[in-house]
Amino acid sequence: AQKITQTQPGMFVQEKEAVTLDCTYDTSDQSYGLFWYKQPSSGEMIFLIYQGSYDEQNATEGRYSLNFQKARKSANLVISASQLGDSAMYFCAMRENYGQNFVFGPGTRLSVLP
Amino acid sequence: GAGVSQSPRYKVAKRGQDVALRCDPISGHVSLFWYQQALGQGPEFLTYFQNEAQLDKSGLPSDRFFAERPEGSVSTLKIQRTQQEDSAVYLCASSLNPPGLAGLDPYEQYFGPGTRLTVT
Numbered sequence: 506a507q508k509i510t511q512t513q514p515g516m517f518v519q520e521k522e523a524v525t526l527d528c529t530y531d532t533s534d535q536s537y538g539l540f541w542y543k544q545p546s547s548g549e550m551i552f553l554i555y556q557g558s559y560d561e562q563n564a565t566e567g568r569y570s571l572n573f574q575k576a577r578k579s580a581n582l583v584i585s586a587s588q589l590g591d592s593a594m595y596f597c598a599m600r601e602n603y604g605q606n607f608v609f610g611p612g613t614r615l616s617v618l619p
Numbered sequence: 620g621a622g623v624s625q626s627p628r629y630k631v632a633k634r635g636q637d638v639a640l641r642c643d644p645i646s647g648h649v650s651l652f653w654y655q656q657a658l659g660q661g662p663e664f665l666t667y668f669q670n671e672a673q674l675d676k677s678g679l680p681s682d683r684f685f686a687e688r689p690e691g692s693v694s695t696l697k698i699q700r701t702q703q704e705d706s707a708v709y710l711c712a713s714s715l716n717p718p719g720l721a722g723l724d725p726y727e728q729y730f731g732p733g734t735r736l737t738v739t
Contacts, residue, residue: 509661538726548708548733550662555725596661600726605652605675605718607728609661
């Protein structure tokens with residue numbers, strides 16, 4: 506079974522609008538962390554935002570926020586005021602029980618239209 | 620400051636050849652990870668080093684894959700007798716701290732640009 510599911514292979518958004526990228530996860534651990542990374546065409550993975558399983562508030566980092574719904578095992582990324590430079594692949598990832606094995610989803614390609 | 624570097628950036632190998640991929644982590648980083656990213660997919664964990672010790676190699680797909688970090692800094696991922704299914708981008712990441720320390724979350728990995736391996 507997939508541990509991380511990203512159901513949107515590709516998304517389009519108009520510049521300056523908000524967009525939500527979906528992520529659902531599967532784990533039986535109580536302690537886990539959820540991460541979002543951006544991968545531009547240059548290839549490097551860039552850390553965006555993190556949500557711990559015990560965090561009661563949704564994480565926010567600038568224009569990025571994470572809509573964490575623990576009961577639904579959902580950790581959607583919201584990007585507000587999209588910019589052309591946001592066009593990239595976005596990956597949701599999970600680390601269970603503070604281990605070293607990070608599991609990544611298949612990614613969503615976001616294209617921001619001028 | 621210098622980030623994680625990887626070399627070569629591109630490698631073309633004929634099936635059956637051996638290849639060696641190098642990763643230079645950020646200086647002082649204890650943890651080093653290798654990932655394999657097939658085309659159109661997310662990275663998949665291969666192996667993890669804490670300093671020179673390889674603590675987890677559960678993701679290595681076969682015994683043709685071998686990784687080392689002999690002095691706790693530079694790491695090399697070696698693939699013997701390459702096959703076409705080995706074609707992928709190989710990503711290296713480093714982190715200042717070892718995982719497993721809950722109080723240090725969010726646990727940040729710093730990724731290199733990757734090596735794109737094409738096996739013909």
